[in-house]
Amino acid sequence: MSFNLAWYCSFFLVLVLIFVPIIGVTAGLEVVFGIIIPYLAILIFFVGMVYKVVIWARTPVPFRIPTTCGQQKSLPWLKRTLRDRLENPFTTWEVIGRMILEVFFFRSLFRNIKAQLRDEPSYPEKKRLVYWSSKWLWLGAIAFHYSFLVILIRHLWLFTEPVPSFVRLVEHIDSFFQLYVPAVYISGIVLIVALTYLLLRRIFDPKLRYISLFSDYLPLFWLLAIGISGILMRYFFKVDMTAVKELTLGLASLHPHIPKEHIGVIFYVHLFLVSSFFAYFPFTKLAHMAGIFMSMTRNLANNNRAVRHVNPWNYPVRVKTYLDQENDWREDMAKFGLPLEISVEEAKKLGKEKLEELADEEAARLYNKLSGNRHAPVFPETEFLRKQIKEE
Amino acid sequence: MAAIPKPEELANISFRPPGRKWMDTKPEFKEGTHCHAAAPKWLEWLDYPFPRSWSTYDEDWKLPKNWKEIFLVGFNDRLNKYRSLRLFMDICVRCGACADKCQFFLGTGDPKNMPVLRAELMRSLYRRYHTTAGKILGRLAGARELTEDVVKELYYYLYQCSECRRCSAFCPYGIDMADITILGRELLSSIGLGIEWAMASVGSCFKIGSHIGSPPHAFKDMLEFFADECEVVTGIRPRVPVNEKGHEILFIMPSGDYFADPGTFNCMGYLLLFEYLDLDYTISTFAAEGGNFGYFISHEMGKRLNAKFYAEAKRLGVKWILGGECGHMWRVINQYMDTWNGPADFLEEPVSPITGTKFENAKSTKMVHICEFTADLIKHGKLNLDPSRNAHIVLTFHDSCNPARAMGLLEEPRYIIKNVLPPGHFYEMPENTIREKNFCCGSGSGFNADEYLPIRLRGGFPRASAVRYVHEKYGVNHVGMICAIDRAVFPPLMDYWVPGVDITGIHELVGNALVFPGERERVVDLRKRPLKGKEKEAEKFLEEVM
């Protein structure tokens, strides 16, 4: 994907998203930007997320394929550490533990190492691969996600009256340093720094630049615009927050109205960026928010050999049976003293067709119905297309 | 075969992607960069679609007329059958954590070997045909049309993924490239594109009995030969029960263990161990293949080969199944067998007849890994072992991808190793290259082909580099492993990168160390190499027996 095009397009699109509400509100469309679009956005977000999850959920998980990162549970005397149990879960509780580590602490990303090809003159190949612990991506990701979460929780003050105590607690902790008036929230700074880091690594790491798409740059610019507009509104271009809360609380209590006091346009810019972002969310890679819970390499126990996993679309495949082998090699097998189901003489008497029949019978006896038989189709889902070709 | 550059040239790798965008680059089908096309014979044996002779070097791959339709119908079908595919197509954020985890990227520097980009090859098609943004915005949304060039690219890169799942361990969402690769290869094989090495193995296994295509009597003959060899070295000739009904255990090993050195020594180890235990077991000529190259082509083909296990267990009337040392074989057994071909309700929950240990972790599948079995024997003191017979070996252990990341069989082989080697003869490779972070041998998933050696050596470079480290630092002279593909492909890999390092299976070491009552005094190991301190006797002995 063209780096320049993807970068410029996403940047330009975010600029457009900033100007749309400026023009709209100037033209007196407060109702559209303050009420209709936010409601639509939350609706699209929720319905979109459900739609996405339902599509995933109605697709079966045919096989239990956890990626194991620790010692399996096998022999009763073989001790497994807590780490083994969390990285190679056998029970549901261990799976829950693993998922908590993944979702809240980004366990797998924490594993990250960086490979480096180093000169090693004493080696004949003159090179050596070394690996460094590399936690920067993890740190950036954790910083971004948690500051985003804190900011989301803090914003609940706009939608609740009275403000719940957990929101107040988060505000209190977030403004711990008591700098400036109004007090600076640490989460806002962390968010911007983390986003900047995530954006810069996409631009300056050649590998990442090579793989990055339009849809990778866009959410970063978008979130930066959201963060910056919020910070500007809080500290610099101040708006009448009582009126803002009147509007937001109106939305939350289903009595939407535009307050009679004027609210600065920057508020509508911020609101529109947030609304559009949430509406965009479910249909893109950002759906990983729900997807991580459904990742079958993480959310399944590695107990396949103890508990049978059922594949709902398991279908019989074409197999051979032991008699096929014996029919092909009977005389040689007899010569080497291998026990036979049907002796050489008997087989001669039965004839080829009867042997085929017996093989079918044996297959029916040895293979269960969903496992296989000697005449099942190959690639059944496209068999009709292949037949078409043959007929033509 | 393609000329192979010197290690120094091969190790001169750049991780900088080229200036051109990845959608604009095409793979070049030069010698040594890809696996050759499958011959029609194997496809006919398997009733696989579109058998024909074709060549990867030709411009025209002789695809069927409606190949595109078949591919897209198949893709759609798999999106509806595999949540993994749908999810993995949707949620990748391209964070790049997987990029430098793939041994093929580390060994080639080809950006399309970054797991994320390898998956994008498929994802770009998903976007084009299954997302609105992709349909409208096309390339800007990272979508692209399915063309013959794209198919060739998929062929090239999906067969440069050894399905080792290393990327999956590092991915924050656990996206499993192996799963995407298998499904992609399924689509390729549905339009008649397969690689010779895998298809030949699968065809042989399906029709004859094992990947190497040895007929039943030849298989039996080989086993008898190993028994003779055991007798020469130990004075004990193990039984070789084949296709016998009414035993307790069916033993299934990968064909690599009876096909070529050093796997064959491992097979001798199994036979000796079973003889020592007087184990009530049999081997089958029909289920003569533990490995499953079918799994490297499609889930369906994997199931077709795997179905033999239970069918043969049923026919022979055994109680449970014991499996040999093999890598992907154990991913299949651990994660697929019961689902594909179970329930194995005609078998019994495996119990070690020697120690009485119940293998509760295998109570549904009813198949036990031989390392679990042997470790349990050692733990209960059932084996008389003389580690000094392995004193000529300084070992490091190569975790095989599938037992490590699709099973978690980490401690069992190590426990055995520590009990059959003298103290101080076992060294781990650097931490970031073992256990769940192990590196693939570079030849997994059907890449053993000779024509592919240059890429295999590149893919094996990270592993070899780690072996070199312990070789230089601790004087390690053997790499131990529990995978038949490893045992087959490590020798050329080591000869190229770290000459002087030999390969061994774990049960070969067990066979060496096992003290039989009434055995002859051992002066050589199973490979007829003199034991430490017995060099003179060994010389005499070898003169006698040769």
Add this chain to the structure above:
Amino acid sequence: MYDGGKVIIGLIVLFIICTFPFFYNMGRAAKVPEPKLDTPAIKKLPEWERVCVQPTPWMRANHMRLLDHWRNWALREANREYIGFNGKRYTISLQNTCLNCHSNYDKFCNECHSYMGIKPYCWGCHLQKPKEWAKGELKEGR
């Protein structure tokens, strides 16, 4: 295998999180604050002089910044003179200037502050001192 049950639980959790504010506010009339300007001091003023140091909309958005500046000017720079938007001179003093007119803490200051869930620490020292603030237990400001 689908694990449908677990997926539904997950979706219910998502639904609850998305709609938390709606449920939280259900049945509660959102009372819009109406700060009262009917103190005796204001009533005494003629209609045309009933203005603050800056226009009302500006004050609604910026009074906290103004008070912060006033504190700095008065206490750190000993500057106690402020010229309002209409050219009138004011003494910089919360107690004597602001609260002279806005002497109705509950009906004026707290009317909005409680609605917004804010507890400014002005009142830790000035005029009204609810007990818990005086102890210094709660002193955040938004």
